[in-house]
Amino acid sequence: xxxxxxxxALLVPVIALTALTxxxxxSADDTGTRPAVLEGHxxxxxxxxxxxxxxxxxxxxxxxTYLGSEKLTDATVNVVRNNxxxxxxxxATASEMVAGSSVSLSSSAQIKNWKDTxxxxxxxxxxxxxxxxxxxxxxxxxxxxxxx
Numbered sequence: 001x002x003x004x005x006x007x008x009a010l011l012v013p014v015i016a017l018t019a020l021t022x023x024x025x026x027s028a029d030d031t032g033t034r035p036a037v038l039e040g041h042x043x044x045x046x047x048x049x050x051x052x053x054x055x056x057x058x059x060x061x062x063x064x065t066y067l068g069s070e071k072l073t074d075a076t077v078n079v080v081r082n083n084x085x086x087x088x089x090x091x092a093t094a095s096e097m098v099a100g101s102s103v104s105l106s107s108s109a110q111i112k113n114w115k116d117t118x119x120x121x122x123x124x125x126x127x128x129x130x131x132x133x134x135x136x137x138x139x140x141x142x143x144x145x146x147x148x
Contacts, residue, residue: 075124
C-alpha cells in the first residue's frame, strides 16, 4: 500500500509537468518574421517601411516623406540590413518633391526577418551640394506597443 501511494505521489507531478510542458508555446522570438511597420525620421526625412506577409517571406513597402524646404536635384534610399548589401532604391520623382510630400518607393526586397533592418540612408543632391542622412527605424506596429 505504501509503495502504491509513493508511486502515485511521484507519478502525479510528472504527468502534470508533462502536460504543462506540452501546452506551452515555443519560446523562440519569431516577431521579426511577422508583418510589421518600421518608422523613423531625421531632420529632413520621414521613413516608413511596411512589411507584409508574402508566402514564407516578408515583402517590403517603403514610403518616404521629404521634410526639407530646399529643392532636390536627385535622391536615393538605401535600406541597410545586417550582413547584406544595402538595397538601393532611387527616388524617381525627387526633383518634384516639396516639403511634406510623400512617395511610395518600388522595392523588390523579400526578406525573412525585419529585425535585420538597421537603418535607412537617404543620399542625394540639392543643386551642387551632396547630402547623406541616416534614419534609424523602429517597430511602430500596434502589436509592438506596450499594453496599457
